[in-house]
Amino acid sequence: MNTDNYCPLNYTMNLIGSKWKPLVLFHLLEGPLRSGMLQKKVPEISNKMFTQTVRELEKDGLIARKVFPVVPPKVEYTLTARGKSLESILKALDQWGLEDLKK
Amino acid sequence: MNTDNYCPLNYTMNLIGSKWKPLVLFHLLEGPLRSGMLQKKVPEISNKMFTQTVRELEKDGLIARKVFPVVPPKVEYTLTARGKSLESILKALDQWGLEDLKK
DNA sequence: ACAATAACTTACCTAAAAGTAGTATAGTAA
DNA sequence: TTACTATACTACTTTTAGGTAAGTTATTGT
Numbered sequence: 001m002n003t004d005n006y007c008p009l010n011y012t013m014n015l016i017g018s019k020w021k022p023l024v025l026f027h028l029l030e031g032p033l034r035s036g037m038l039q040k041k042v043p044e045i046s047n048k049m050f051t052q053t054v055r056e057l058e059k060d061g062l063i064a065r066k067v068f069p070v071v072p073p074k075v076e077y078t079l080t081a082r083g084k085s086l087e088s089i090l091k092a093l094d095q096w097g098l099e100d101l102k103k
Numbered sequence: 104m105n106t107d108n109y110c111p112l113n114y115t116m117n118l119i120g121s122k123w124k125p126l127v128l129f130h131l132l133e134g135p136l137r138s139g140m141l142q143k144k145v146p147e148i149s150n151k152m153f154t155q156t157v158r159e160l161e162k163d164g165l166i167a168r169k170v171f172p173v174v175p176p177k178v179e180y181t182l183t184a185r186g187k188s189l190e191s192i193l194k195a196l197d198q199w200g201l202e203d204l205k206k
Numbered sequence: 207a208c209a210a211t212a213a214c215t216t217a218c219c220t221a222a223a224a225g226t227a228g229t230a231t232a233g234t235a236a
Numbered sequence: 237t238t239a240c241t242a243t244a245c246t247a248c249t250t251t252t253a254g255g256t257a258a259g260t261t262a263t264t265g266t
Contacts, residue, residue, distance in 0.1 A: 007126075007129070007197060007200075008197050008198070008199075008200030008201040008203075008204060009125060009126055009129050009193070009196055009197040009200055010126065010147075010200070011200040011203070011204060012196045012197065012199055012200035012203070013122055013125060013126065013196075015200075015203075017120075017121070017122050017125070018120070018122075018253095019116060019120050019121075019253095022112060022116060022120065023110075023112060023113065023116065026110065026112050034212085034213095035212075035213060035214085036212065036213075039213095044113075046254065046255055046256085047213090047214080047255095047256095048215090048216095048254070048255070048256085049253080049254060049255085051213085051214065051215080052253090052254090067213095070212095070262095070263085071211080071212085071261080071262045071263040071264075072210085072211040072212040072213075072261090072262080072263075072264090073211090073212050073213045073214075073261080073262090074212075074213085075212080075213060075214085082203070082206075085199065085202075085203075086199065088195065089192065089195050089196060089199060090112070092191065092192050092195065093112055093115045093116075093192060094110055094111050094112040094115065095111070096111075096115055096188070096189065096192060097110075097111030097112055097113070097114040097115035097118075098111040099188075100114070100115070100118075100185070100188075101111060101114060103185075121223095137242085137243095138242075138243060138244090139242060139243075142243095149224070149225055149226080150225095150226095150243090150244080151224070151225070151226085151244095151245085151246095152223085152224060152225085153244095154243085154244060154245075155223095155224090170243095173233085173242095174231080174232045174233040174234075174241080174242085175231085175232080175233080175234095175240085175241040175242040175243075176231080176232090176241085176242050176243045176244085177242075177243085178242080178243065178244090
């Protein structure tokens with residue numbers, strides 16, 4: 001291990017450096033969403049991967065999960081303060097894609 | 104497929120949404136590096152993954168590969184204009200990690 | 207009584223990612 | 237002639253990611 005070259009980007013990537021996490025976070029920027037709606041926003045994701053992704057994001061304190069004790073179940077996801085602090089980055093990534101697509 | 108919810112972030116993630124790509128790009132921000140040096144900057148990466156990563160980044164036009172016909176081989180990697188356009192995002196990701204680590 | 211509902215969870219399987227170790231190259235220095 | 241260099245490729249194996257399909261829950265509407 002080369003500690004000389006340690007950089008915080010490593011840490012960031014370990015938290016959100018996967019295919020789905022940024023997408024899920026991005027769609028929560030506009031406000032809380034219930035589980036089904038959030039999943040529909042990321043159409044390519046499978047049910048299993050969605051559950052796995054939100055579980056990890058919750059564990060890392062980037063989103064919060066709120067369960068309403070009703071039937072059928074209602075579960076809502078919200079960005080935490082920590083999650084919200086990624087807002088400008090997520091928007092910049094989206095914007096970059098938009099600009100790059102023009103070329 | 105839900106085209107209603109298409110967002111450019113998908114596109115961005117397909118280009119740089121992997122564990123290693125942002126790290127490799129980040130270390131090239133300060134200027135060109137030869138292969139061995141660049142690889143040392145990302146100590147956890149395996150030789151194979153490094154080669155694969157730079158190949159893909161090159162294919163996608165984010166970095167340029169320059170081979171010097173000497174022995175032993177010398178290969179240098181540089182950010183292209185397209186790669187450089189990610190600078191603020193890469194620095195923001197690094198900075199975010201730095202801030203987050205304080206908490 | 208039974209189907210429908212939303213949000214999972216689990217078991218099982220395949221595909222893709224990643225690690226390991228070995229090989230090639232072609233000069234130069236010993 | 238042998239070892240060393242930096243870069244990369246390959247075959248092989250392991251690990252992880254991901255997909256599919258089924259089951260679970262408890263209430264409400266038929």
